[in-house]
Amino acid sequence: MNEPARGPSLAWRLATAFALVCALVLGVAGVFLYRSLEAELVYRDDQALLGRLEQVRALIQDSDSLDALQQRPRLYQNMLANQESLLLVNRADGTPVITINPWQQALPPLTPIVDPRSPLASDIQRWPGLVLLAGSTQGPRGESLTVVVGKRLAEREAMLASYRLRVYLAVGFGGLLAFALGLVLLRRALRPLGHLAATVAGIELRSLDRRLNLRGIPRELHEPVQALNGMLARLDDSFQRLSQFSADLAHEIRTPLHNLLGSNGLALSQPRSSADYQEVLASNLEEFERLNRMVENLLFLARADHGERLLNGQPIELHPLGEDLCAYFEALAEDRGLRLDNRLQGTLQADLQLLQRALANLLANAVRHATPGSTVILGGAQGRLFVSNQGERIGAAHVDKLFDRFYRVDPSRAAPGDSGGLGLAIVRSIMDLHGGTVEVSSDEQATVFSLVFPPIGHPSL
Known part of the structure; x- marks a missing residue:
């Protein structure tokens, strides 16, 4: 047989999920920081352009002549402070007055801001790799001039590209580190599961009494471990009951078989008359009937346990049913000097044959154990009989075991016509089929067995 394909381990799945979550968080944080840095750089560059335009306007207006401005180019270069900035001052006819354009950047047509309005950030014109701001002003002699300030974005874009690369590396490395650390921590955290698996694997039929220890187990696993311990307790109890049932069954069958072998062996040991053989056959017939009853009872219990016995629910008049049962047990009761009192009243929705069998088993049990000269009462109404x-x-130690198969409070009192210790077990199975329960109470005054049926409309009915 081919083994089923194994999926990824839980540790790998959780570590992968943890790494993805960490990568997502780092990615979101990286994007936020990148956008924040980009916005800050744009804001600073814009403010620098706005301030530079105002400075150049003020410088031109405060100068004596344009010739004096043209003779001080180093002043403008210091003002620009780097090779990425540019400054153009042109007359109205396009003649340049000041030209600082280290990269000989070709400029698109611009619409200058009318003097004396102060420039705004919305006036800055943005082009691929370049930002520009143009404004008009008047020279020292009142001539019209156009001032263009700008900045190439190569340095900013290089800085942002480097920052993006670092964000990518941080996200990737952080995800890998989270996966590795998560895998190590998860494997360490899942070690108790391995110990549990080894402990469970070591439990066999002879060690069903072993229980899983909660010491060192994470709190989240306490409930599953307790559930496993409960399951082991039920398995242990079921196995003990099964073992006891097997021993009781062997004991119950051995007695009639021993009687049959003994009587037949004695009959065959020497020639007998026809009357003697008839007596032996009659004795054997009683033992065969006892075995037959036992087999029928066991077959009924097996079918009831597997749900193969279907209920035929119908309204039952209880008082006539009680009369029939009392009439059936009347002869046995008279032999023991007992009186049967039928107090059943009303109707009940139940399976007639099963109800007859349950009440008959309880009556047979009561007649067998009642004090001679007393009264056995069959009573109840509605859903409680x-x-x-x-x-x-009946001692308290026996009450919980009365409904076990083959259990007798006093095995020595077993009679040839009894149910073989299966009568009360059958009663409980019948009540289980009806969705009800059977209860028992016993004191010095009386022993009472009660059948409690579910209300009308129960799914079993």
């Missing part, structure tokens, strides 16, 4: 008898009190 009971069988009560006066007799020896």
Whole structure:
């Protein structure tokens, strides 16, 4: 048989998810910081252009003549402070007065700001790789001049490109580091699961009493571990019951088989008369009937446990049913000096055959254990029926085991016509099929077995 394909481990999945989350967070933070830096650089460059235009306007207006301005080019170069900036001052006819354009940048046509309006950031004209701002002013002698200030963006774009690369590297490296650290931490955190798996794998039929230790287990795993311990407890209890059931079944079957072998062996040991053989066959028939009842009861319990017995729910008149059951057990009750009192009233929605069997088992049990001369009461109404008898009190240690298969409070009191220790187990199975319960109470005054049925409309009915 081919083994099923294994998927990625939980640690790898969680580490990958953790790395993706970290990369996403770093990426968002990087984009935010990049946009913030870009906006800050744009703002500073814009403010520098606005201030430069105002400075050049003021310088021109304060000069004595244009010739004096042309003789001081170093002043303008110091004002620009770097090779990325440019400054053009032109007359109205386009004749240059001052030209500082280290890169010989070709300029597009510009619309200058009318003097004396102060420039605004919205007046700056942006072109690929270049920002420009133009304004008009008057020279020392009143002539019209156009001032153009600008800046190439190569340095800014190089800086932003370098910053983007660092953001990409930080996101990638951060994601890889988060994956590696997450994988290491997750594998360490999942070690208790490996210990649990090894402990569970070591539990066998002979060690079902072992339980998983919560010491060192993360708090999030306490509930699953406790659920596993509960499951182990149920398995242990079921296995113990199964083992006890097997032993009880072997014991119950051994007794009639031993009787059959003994009687047949004795009959065949020497010649017998026809009457003797008939007596042996009659005795054997009783044992066969006992085995047959046991097999039928076990078959019923097996079908009930597997849900193969379907209910035939119908309204049942309880008092006539009680009369029939009392009439059936009347002879057995008279033999023990008992009186049967039918107090059943009303109707009940249930399976007639199963209800008859449950009440018959309880009556047979009550007649068998009642004190001679007392009264066995069959009573109840609606959804609660009971069988009560006066007799020896059932000890508290036995109450929880009464409905186990083959369990008897006093095995020595087993009679040839009893149910083989399966009667009360059958009663409980019948009530389980109806969705109800069976209860028992016992004291010095009486022992009462009660059948509690669910209300009308229950899914089982």
